[in-house]
Amino acid sequence: MLTFALRRLGSGLLLLVVISALAYALMFASGTNIARNILGETATEEQVLLKQQELGLDQPLWQRYLAWAGGAITGSLGRSWFGAETVSQAVATRLPVTLTVMVVAIIFTALIALIIGVTAAVKRGWLDKALQVSAVVGDAIPGFVLAILLVLVFAIQLKWVPAVSTITPNAPPSAWFLSLLLPVIAIVINAVTSSAQQIRSAVIKQYERDYVRTLRSRGLGEREILLKHVLRGASPAGLTVLSLQFIGMLGGLVIIEKIFAIPGIGNLAVSATQLGDVPVVMGVVLYTVIIVVIVNLLVDLLNGWLNPKVRVA
Amino acid sequence: MKFRTPVTAAAVLTAAGLVLSGCAAGAPEPAASGDASAPTQTLTIGAVADITDWDPAQAHVGHLLQPYQAAYDTLLLREPDGTLAPMLATEWTYDETNTQLTLELRTDVTFSDGEAFDAEAVVANFEHFKAENGRQGAQLASFESATAVDADTVEITLTEPDPAFTYFLSQAAGLMGSPAALDGDAIGAAPVGSGPYVMDTASTVAGSQYVFTAREDYWNPDLQKFAGITFKFLVDNAARANALVSGQINAALIDARSTAQVDGAGLERIAYPTDWVGLLLLDRDGTIVPELADVRVRQAINHALDREALLEALQLGYGTPTAQPFGPESGAFDEELENAYPYDPERARELLAEAGYADGFTMSAPSVSAFEIFFATIGQQLSEVGITLQAEAVPDQDLVSEIASGNHPSAFFFLFQGEAWVAINQIISTDALYNSLDSTTPELQTLIDQVQAAKTDEELEAAAVEVNRYVVEQAWFAPLYRPDQLFYTDATVTVEPQVQQAVPSIYNFAPAQ
Numbered sequence: 001m002l003t004f005a006l007r008r009l010g011s012g013l014l015l016l017v018v019i020s021a022l023a024y025a026l027m028f029a030s031g032t033n034i035a036r037n038i039l040g041e042t043a044t045e046e047q048v049l050l051k052q053q054e055l056g057l058d059q060p061l062w063q064r065y066l067a068w069a070g071g072a073i074t075g076s077l078g079r080s081w082f083g084a085e086t087v088s089q090a091v092a093t094r095l096p097v098t099l100t101v102m103v104v105a106i107i108f109t110a111l112i113a114l115i116i117g118v119t120a121a122v123k124r125g126w127l128d129k130a131l132q133v134s135a136v137v138g139d140a141i142p143g144f145v146l147a148i149l150l151v152l153v154f155a156i157q158l159k160w161v162p163a164v165s166t167i168t169p170n171a172p173p174s175a176w177f178l179s180l181l182l183p184v185i186a187i188v189i190n191a192v193t194s195s196a197q198q199i200r201s202a203v204i205k206q207y208e209r210d211y212v213r214t215l216r217s218r219g220l221g222e223r224e225i226l227l228k229h230v231l232r233g234a235s236p237a238g239l240t241v242l243s244l245q246f247i248g249m250l251g252g253l254v255i256i257e258k259i260f261a262i263p264g265i266g267n268l269a270v271s272a273t274q275l276g277d278v279p280v281v282m283g284v285v286l287y288t289v290i291i292v293v294i295v296n297l298l299v300d301l302l303n304g305w306l307n308p309k310v311r312v313a
Numbered sequence: 314m315k316f317r318t319p320v321t322a323a324a325v326l327t328a329a330g331l332v333l334s335g336c337a338a339g340a341p342e343p344a345a346s347g348d349a350s351a352p353t354q355t356l357t358i359g360a361v362a363d364i365t366d367w368d369p370a371q372a373h374v375g376h377l378l379q380p381y382q383a384a385y386d387t388l389l390l391r392e393p394d395g396t397l398a399p400m401l402a403t404e405w406t407y408d409e410t411n412t413q414l415t416l417e418l419r420t421d422v423t424f425s426d427g428e429a430f431d432a433e434a435v436v437a438n439f440e441h442f443k444a445e446n447g448r449q450g451a452q453l454a455s456f457e458s459a460t461a462v463d464a465d466t467v468e469i470t471l472t473e474p475d476p477a478f479t480y481f482l483s484q485a486a487g488l489m490g491s492p493a494a495l496d497g498d499a500i501g502a503a504p505v506g507s508g509p510y511v512m513d514t515a516s517t518v519a520g521s522q523y524v525f526t527a528r529e530d531y532w533n534p535d536l537q538k539f540a541g542i543t544f545k546f547l548v549d550n551a552a553r554a555n556a557l558v559s560g561q562i563n564a565a566l567i568d569a570r571s572t573a574q575v576d577g578a579g580l581e582r583i584a585y586p587t588d589w590v591g592l593l594l595l596d597r598d599g600t601i602v603p604e605l606a607d608v609r610v611r612q613a614i615n616h617a618l619d620r621e622a623l624l625e626a627l628q629l630g631y632g633t634p635t636a637q638p639f640g641p642e643s644g645a646f647d648e649e650l651e652n653a654y655p656y657d658p659e660r661a662r663e664l665l666a667e668a669g670y671a672d673g674f675t676m677s678a679p680s681v682s683a684f685e686i687f688f689a690t691i692g693q694q695l696s697e698v699g700i701t702l703q704a705e706a707v708p709d710q711d712l713v714s715e716i717a718s719g720n721h722p723s724a725f726f727f728l729f730q731g732e733a734w735v736a737i738n739q740i741i742s743t744d745a746l747y748n749s750l751d752s753t754t755p756e757l758q759t760l761i762d763q764v765q766a767a768k769t770d771e772e773l774e775a776a777a778v779e780v781n782r783y784v785v786e787q788a789w790f791a792p793l794y795r796p797d798q799l800f801y802t803d804a805t806v807t808v809e810p811q812v813q814q815a816v817p818s819i820y821n822f823a824p825a826q
Contacts, residue, residue, distance in 0.1 A: 027637025033714035040373070041713050041746050042451035043741070050446055083499020083520055093519055148551070155559050163546060163555035168518050261545070261552045263521030271363065271520070271548065276710045 012293035020072075023285045024065045026071060027278050034276050038081055047261045055081060068282060077286070078279040081274075087283035091266060097167060098253060099265035101180055105187040106246050114238070117199025120209070122226065131196060138193030144255040147186040148189070152257065154182060164261040183256050190252065191245045195238075199235050202237035206230040236303045243299040247292050317406055344530075350401065352527065354824045355541040356806060359553045359565030361816075363520055363546045367504040367512075368495075369438065370486035375587075375729065375815040376566075378484065380544045382819045383525045385506035387487035388416065388435070389479060393821055395642050395812040396731075397479055400533075401430065401489055401507070405482075411474035411768070418465040422532050424491035424507045430463035437492035439469070441785040442485075447484035456486075473728050475735040476773055509537035509819075521546055540825045548566075557801055564802040566816055569629045572799060581802045584631060585810040586795035587639055588727045592678070592691070594792055595648035595739065596819035597752040605722055611788030613664035615654035617698040618691065622656075624794040626690055628714055632796040637785050638740060640730030640814040642704075644770070645777035649684035650785045661698040673699025678723045679715040691793075718747045730795065731813050733777035737761060741784060 035051035036043065043051075056067070071078055077087035120128040155163035165179045199311065207230060213215055215225050254266035261267075265284060273278035339483040372381045390400035422430035439459045442450070455475035456821065460468045464683035469476060480486065502519075503512050510525035517524050527768040528542040544563055547553040554560045554571040558578040567575050576582070586746065599606025620634035638652040639645040665671060680688055684704070692702040702723075707715045716724040728747065730736060741748040742761055760780045767773035798815060802808050802822075809821040 009778065033711065036714040036717070037710050038448065039446070039450065040448050042449065044451055044454060044744075045445055054446075080365060084371075084498070085365070090519070151555055152616050159559060162561055163559040164552050166546070166561070168516055168522065168524075170515055215815070221410075244623060258549050259552060261521070261547050261549065261556070263518050267548075268520060275712060287669055 004304055005297070005301060008297050014298060016289050017069075018239075019289050020069065020282065020286060021065060022067065025061065027276065027281060028061055028239065034081065034278070037276050040213065044302055051144050056304055064106070068279075072282075072286060072303060077283045080277055082275050082277045085281050090280055091265065091283050092286050094263055094265045094268045098250075100176075101253065101262070101264065102246065102249050102258075104180065105184045105191065105249060107189045107190040108184065109195055109245060110242055112188065113195035113199055113242075116192070116196040117238075118226070118231070120196070121200045121203035125223055125246070128200070131193075131200065134195040135197040138189060138206060141190070143186050143190040144250045144259060146189055146257045147182065147256055150182045160288040163214060167259070167263060179260070179262070183260050183262060187249055187252060192224060193242050195245055199202065199234065199238045201229060202234035205237075206233040209233070225239060232306060235306050239299050239302055243295050246295055248292070250288060322644045326547035338800070352538055352540045352824065354539055354805065355543065355563070356539045357407075357543040357562045358816075358824055359547045359556055359562040360544045361548065361553070361566055363548070364523060366501045368445065368447070368486070368501045369490040369504075369506070370442045371447040371501070372485040372488050373448050374484050379815065379816055379819050380523055381485070381488055382508065383542050383544075384508045384512060385484050385488040386422070386508050388489065389483040389487055391480070391483035391811070391818070391821070392813050393817070397483055400483075401435075401607075402482070406634060411766075412471040414469040414471065415462075416467045416469065416754060417511040419532065420465050421612065422491075422507050424505060425511045425528060426491050426493060426505050428493050430489065430507050431464045432467045433464075434489060434492045435459065435467045436461050437495060438489050441490075441495045442737075447485075452484060453484035469699060472566070476765060476767060477732055477738075480732050480735070496512040507532075509533070509580060510542055512513060532560045536820050537727070540778075540820060546800070547779060557803070558769060560803065563806045564800065564808060564822065566798060566800050569631045569796075569799060572629070579804070579806075581807070583800050583802075583808060583810050584797035585800075585812070586633060586640065587798055587813055587815055588731060589635060589640070589729050589730050589792050589795050590627075590687075591638075591790055591792035591794075593716070593726065593747055594722075594725045594788065595716075595724060595750050595752070596676075597787070597789060598750065600722075600750060601674045601720075602722040604668070604670050605676065607668040607670075608672075608787055609664040609668040610670060610765065611747075611791075613661040613668075614653065614695065614700060614791045615788050616661040616664065617695050617700065618654075618656045618791060618793060619656040619694055620793050622794075623690055623694070628794065628796045632794045634794045635792050637781055638728070638730075638790050639736055639777070640790050640813065641787065643733050643736055643777070644774040645733040645781040647778050647781055652784050654788075654791075658698050665699060671699075673701065674754065675701040675703060675724045677705050678705040678725050678792055679707045679712060680725070681707060681709045681712050681720050683709075684725060691725065700757065707775045713746070717746045717749050719751075721749070724749075727796075729813070729815075733773065733780075734764060737777070737780060739763060741780065741789070752789075757787075796810075 024273065035048045035057060039047055039051055056064060080090060083251045104171050116131055120131040129236050151163055154160050157180065161178045161181050166175045212225060212230065215229060254270060257264045257266035258270065268280065272284065342509065360376065363669040364377060364380050369381065369385055386401050388400060388402040390398045392398050399420055401422060402416040403419060406415050407413065418435065434451055436459045439453065439456060443453050443456060449593065455471045455473055455478060457470045457472045462468050467758060489507060490503040491501060494500045500557060503514050509528060509531050511528050513524040513526050523544045524541065527537055527539065531537050545556065547556055550568045550571055553565045554567055554575050557575060557580065559567050594605060594611050596605040598603050604610045615636060624630055624632050624634055635651050637647065639803065665673065688704040695702050715721065716726065728740065730772060731739065738745055742748065743751045743753050760776060760783055763776035764773055764780060767776055800808065800816060805825050807825050808817050808822050811817040
């Protein structure tokens, strides 16, 4: 189990290096005149040259990347080229907001998808058909369309919740709750249908296996078969789909954060990319990859523990 | 259960912890005060652009000047109509060479950290602004040195006359920070100025909202009309409109396409122009596209554009069609030039034929995704007289450097319409970024020199109008219209427009009576 974990950790680190190098190269691929972008249209050529030297843009790309990577290893991600914040500060203030939305959303997605998926698999019939249809519909409607509809109805018409985020450090919990309600609902509706579908298939597959027939023939109750054996067998597939949902949420959140003006990592990523704020973009990339690696690692370990065959695969 | 429990527990704890960490204190209460005259109402403005650095040397203008005005006073105050008025400086006079400027300062002003405002502080600010090479560093391009003559007199020496210098003292270059804070890093995160409001750092969230409360004993209570101002950063137009309609903010700028939603909610609108939209016909010497060297070709382009129709299609009619690049309050404006090139495709074809290009020609311009609709409509009109406008896709953030690169014969853009001297140095002089192929003629240079050498406002304006007439006659540009800034306020707030500024200054807001 330990070598298994170490192997997974090693491939995670490799992923980190490859993606960060790619991202760094891409940021400069267009030959962007970043110094001019920072100083704006009124700046003189002299000012622009000065700024280029200040940021080290006159050095070769690989040298700049190594300098960045060296800093990252020692824990220094540098300072935004467009602002006063250090990259660590910028990420530290926004990541908790995004993670709150994601963690709450994935918990609800898991619970609801599990209930719907298992019920559909066990009961079949009309409930199962309804689920299949809703899975197609829920998957087809983009999260941001749902979000806009939710805002129009619950924020503008009914005025139950704020239209844009009121999240601040000293806001009462109710403000956080109300601000995150619509974004979380939009994400959960989008994620739950396809997850439930996957869980349903996984559970049905287990029921079709020989061991279930054997257990039944031994006179085990349906309840015990489901909770002790079928769910355990179906859990790797369920966990995998949930971890994919979690990672997929990172992408969807970029738009959701914009619609609700949530001060999260998605908004930071968009504004930094548009500006060409390389240190901030790299910081966001780094933390995002770390999150993805951690989630994958946790799911792998969990699967390995649940199903020993995975460990040697 | 080795794994499942800790993971679930960790997830729940993380979520709970994150929620709890956000609720150390209650919501900010409006400042209670025993003084009956003290304002009690607060103002929340939806801002389009984020403040990433509060150091006055990194200050920006346009959308970003407002929040700096909350924290910092400027040396001069720019009235809504554009005239300059005393603020931290009570008097300002040039010597006869227009290169020596003397400022008389107020003596009753302190910074929020307790430091006194005096001549040394002004000198420190100028030197800091110059050294930091910030986003408006060009405002001090003509600045050579500043000397404190005595505690309340500063003498500024310029390398050459700069008719816009005093205007800049009401903008980024005029924002005065506490000299004790200028050299540190902390001022970038939280401003230290002498302004009417101080930042409430506990309620402020970088990238989201900036909360200010009124400063006690501020030297000019007339400028301090609210108990506090919050700037809520809402980059998305729909989010801004939603926040306005649902009452989360009191005021915001809204795109023309959202006016229907916002108008229905009973909000007040002010509309005023700050930009012009159109084509810069950069290749006046024909280096890249030889056809453009002929003035008749450039005039043909101007005649081929149906400005009224474009304004209606692209801006829902909110704006004014125009054929001149200078704005009504610039000092260079000439009413007669507004319709210098009436829509006349027949005349355009004639001019092209006279120039020997009856078969038309092709010119390109850098384009970003947001410009597609503009290129489609303008290109359609030009194609009717035989001119092909080719869009060359460039990344969004590179647009300005692409236009400036000198590789494009023309460009489409939204450009700020500033004071005459500012505009000349933006689009016409050989130093101008948007004169990327450095076109000029001896006649034009003479006219520009006259603007720079002007001793009085009247002289300056007379010379600037001549520059305007010259570039319109020579068809250096193909302006389309001046789009209106559509700024909305709710029933609790009134606001006055500010000329040549994307959003009104904070001094222009007042509680509704």
